Amino acid sequence: MTPSDVKATLAFSDGSPSMELPLYKGSIGPDVIDIRKLYAQTGKFTYDPGFLSTASCNSTITYIDGDKGELLYRGYPIEQLAVNCDYLETCYLLLYGELPNQSQKDEFNHRVMRHTMVNEQMQFFLRGFRRDAHPMAVMTGLVGAMSAFYHDSTDINNPEHREIAAIRLIAKMPTLVAMAYKYTIGQPYIYPKNDLSYAGNFMRMMFATPCEEYKPNDVLVRAMDRIFTLHADHEQNASTSTVRLCGSSGTNPFAAIAAGVACLWGPAHGGANEACLNMLGDIQQNGGVAKIGEFIKQVKDKNSGVKLMGFGHRVYKNYDPRAKLMRETCHEVLGELGLQDDPLFKLAMELEKIALEDEYFVARKLYPNVDFYSGIVQRAIGIPVPLFTAIFALARTVGWIAQLNEMIGDPEYKIGRPRQLFVGASSRDVKPIGQR
Numbered sequence: 001m002t003p004s005d006v007k008a009t010l011a012f013s014d015g016s017p018s019m020e021l022p023l024y025k026g027s028i029g030p031d032v033i034d035i036r037k038l039y040a041q042t043g044k045f046t047y048d049p050g051f052l053s054t055a056s057c058n059s060t061i062t063y064i065d066g067d068k069g070e071l072l073y074r075g076y077p078i079e080q081l082a083v084n085c086d087y088l089e090t091c092y093l094l095l096y097g098e099l100p101n102q103s104q105k106d107e108f109n110h111r112v113m114r115h116t117m118v119n120e121q122m123q124f125f126l127r128g129f130r131r132d133a134h135p136m137a138v139m140t141g142l143v144g145a146m147s148a149f150y151h152d153s154t155d156i157n158n159p160e161h162r163e164i165a166a167i168r169l170i171a172k173m174p175t176l177v178a179m180a181y182k183y184t185i186g187q188p189y190i191y192p193k194n195d196l197s198y199a200g201n202f203m204r205m206m207f208a209t210p211c212e213e214y215k216p217n218d219v220l221v222r223a224m225d226r227i228f229t230l231h232a233d234h235e236q237n238a239s240t241s242t243v244r245l246c247g248s249s250g251t252n253p254f255a256a257i258a259a260g261v262a263c264l265w266g267p268a269h270g271g272a273n274e275a276c277l278n279m280l281g282d283i284q285q286n287g288g289v290a291k292i293g294e295f296i297k298q299v300k301d302k303n304s305g306v307k308l309m310g311f312g313h314r315v316y317k318n319y320d321p322r323a324k325l326m327r328e329t330c331h332e333v334l335g336e337l338g339l340q341d342d343p344l345f346k347l348a349m350e351l352e353k354i355a356l357e358d359e360y361f362v363a364r365k366l367y368p369n370v371d372f373y374s375g376i377v378q379r380a381i382g383i384p385v386p387l388f389t390a391i392f393a394l395a396r397t398v399g400w401i402a403q404l405n406e407m408i409g410d411p412e413y414k415i416g417r418p419r420q421l422f423v424g425a426s427s428r429d430v431k432p433i434g435q436r
Helices: 038-042 078-084 087-096 102-113 122-126 135-148 159-185 198-207 218-230 238-247 253-264 272-285 288-300 321-337 343-357 359-363 370-381 385-409
Strands: 002-010 019-025 062-065 070-073
Touching (some): 135 159, 159 253, 218 385, 238 253, 272 370, 343 359
Antiparallel strands (some): 002 019
16 A cells, blocks of 8 residues: 555544544555544544445455456456466466466466365265255355365465465365265266366366266367356455455364355355346246346336346446456357257347347446356356356355455454444343333
8 A cells, every 4th residue: 555645634513623544545446545543533433334435455466447347357457367368377366466477377287186186075074965955055064164174274374274275275166066066966976087177177077977978068168267267356345355354363264265155145246147047037937038028117117126137236337347258258158059049048138138228227337247148158058057156156266265365464454343333222221020
């Protein structure tokens, strides 16, 4: 942070002494007002539900400009990374701050792919879940349980432990997600094959069976790799903030990441693409494309309670840059699989057309977001809708780890402790039960 020559002055109309607050400048983005001494000097807190105007940390990892529709990983535009780099290169960038050269890339890939297997006892842990359990319920348990298997990487304050945990989590998340899927459909688990790419290995563990050799489709593998890259990090969102807050207590890295998985499960966050596909399914059941006009009328009616899922974003007030890339991938995958005429996909494309042309949505900047297209791509590949969020968690794991490591290494880091505006009963005495 760079101190600014400008100061902010906080004045009170009741005659209380005013307070001068320092300003800091980031390399890009809004300046921040330092309020750390506010309570000590004034006895007052700030009030900011949802933390919409509060910077909880300083970070060098990811930058978003929602008005411009810009997303940078360590300064690199997501559009360039998604086209020119694979997911493991992006992981290296997020973890270490720079893109790898060829030898660094090879060494990092080797380290990750050597740790793809999980302890065999994980299979018995899985059997404790019902077959119809939601994959995110399973993943929350599995990721947290990793701390019970890997005792040499559970000290969050030890840089070597965090490094080992990072590699293990990145390597084993695809295996765990695939195991959760295979368990729910009753198929045998497929062990990783480490001479495949990261995304190719995941696709094989998902869709191969012992009956026949699995041949990865390059177009689908590339699409999956792009999904991973586009979801690798996204600044201080709900799940990342959860990981930071959980990790600030000194808990082990696996527990902190499990907390992120649990937060991501919500339909307002990582579950958005699942909610989007469920919405399309409901429209299809009610008449499909022929009834889409009625659905749009309901969306515009504030009293209907009907929401348009997969459009608009909390941060982006312009077109989500990830959505542009995912849209290209969507059409590549549909073309490769010959699914352009699938009723649900035709419905999705018609909904996209209306949202991009209808003045109601254009004026409100409700553009299709990355969840809209990634959900369509994953369904086309053959991934069941309930598994979408688990794949999001797989991709986001590296971002969570990078943010966690950054927080632990910050000399100003301390356990998170938000304040509150208390509006309940003031102090009162307990009456004997006969007088209540």
